[in-house]
Amino acid sequence: MSLARNPDTRVASPLPRTSACSRRSLPRTRTITVNRSTRSFVQDVIVLLRDHQRGTLFTIPSPLRCRGPITPGDRNGSSISSYNAPAGMAKRKKAASKTPLLDSLSAGQAQSVLVRLIYDDPALAARAEGIARDLLKVIDSAKIAGILCDDLSGLKIEEVWKTSGRTREGYIYPSERAWDMMDEVIESYKEEMLRYLRRGMPEESRIYCSGILLGLRKFQRDSRSDLLEEAPDYCDDTFESIREEWEEAVDDPVQVHLLARFIEEEGLNRGHPPESCRTGEKEQ
Secondary structure: OOOOOOOOEEEOOOOOOOOOOOOOOOOOOOOEOOOOOOOOHHHHHHHHHHHHHHOOOOOOOOOOOOOOOOOOOOOOOOOEEEOOOOOOOOOOOOOOOOOHHHHOOOHHHHHHHHHHHHHHOHHHHHHHHHHHHHHHOOOOHHHHHHHHHHHHHOOOHHHHHHHOEEEOOEEEOHHHHHHHHHHHHHHHHHHHHHHHHHOOOHHHHHHHHHHHHHHHHHHHHHOOOOHHHHOOOHHHHHHHHHHHHHHHHHOOHHHHHHHHHHHHHHOOOOOOOHHHOOOOOOOO
């Protein structure tokens, strides 16, 4: 996909999922002025730095009021979609890429280019940090919750039965295997939550944590997963352990209070009815 700026290209946030885990109705499209490539976050930064070197006027807008994956793997990215012109309006031709060589780089090659650029120019290094921070701020706890809920709901009870029982390592109970399989899904989300703290972004880490907690409750209340029959205490125990782990890691009474308020407002404490699990957390 071309990384050249094109007035006919829009960046749209992913369409909402339609599973039972995704009840919240989200806008179909939210347009922002930053062209992003699903190929590599690093390539985005390289293109922006190239514009900076050429003297091109380019600014990153303030983060969206509704945070948008951010998620493990490529959960934090926005999807790319072409703008559909209204009926009767002729579509314009896409401009040819001005950086075909950069477009063809792998993520590792693009990262090498970025490292050399910022090593040679401290001003570019500071600008790259700012660009990265602006992009990483675009997170939405409701989207994280929906994706996590779907990932957990996608686990099959047949896999539990297939990998439990008598094994070379000894006997594995189905409840133990179901628990481990759900933990494997949760682990990458927890790592991203803690990675935000290592980046020095406690507010974003809290919002990511709230997405995990919301996703656990959605999975517990909305899905009909057979794994919860094998491990009925999983969601409650994991909810509390993730909350405690984050509170200990952030070590900030203000952020801890904000998370507690979110949990209370969303009705995520144990014993609340399913309809209390509602919207997710947005930027304050």
